[in-house]
Amino acid sequence: MPAIVGVVQVIAVGSGAVFHIGDVYKISTLSNAKTFAGAGSFNTGDGLYVQNHQSSTNTIDTDGTDQGNFFNV
Template sequence: MPAIVGIVQVVSIGSSGVLNIGDVFQVQPVSSAKTFAGAGSFNTGDGLYVYNALSNTNTYDQDAVDQPIALNV
């Protein structure tokens, strides 16, 4: 059954958002991200004490593409 859509005002859509008006079979937003973080970066809690004397984060990645999304439709 076809959708009947009235007036629509779109103020903004985020960079990874999807807007669909009407009938649709499947909506599948696709995104990819890589995060580098040093020691103790994602620790959470009350009264947390993290001691990192000499710490560095290795960001060298020999792969050209880690998670291809070009033909992921």
């Protein structure tokens, strides 16, 4: 069913986001990301104690390509 939409102001749309007004059959968003983090980066909890004297994160990626999201539609 068609909709009547008034004024719309879009400030920003992220790279993995969808902005849609009106009729739609299917919306499928695709995004991928690579995250590098050092020791103790994603620890969560109460009273957490992390002791890292020397830490280095290896960000060298020699394979050229990573797993894609070609068939995730």
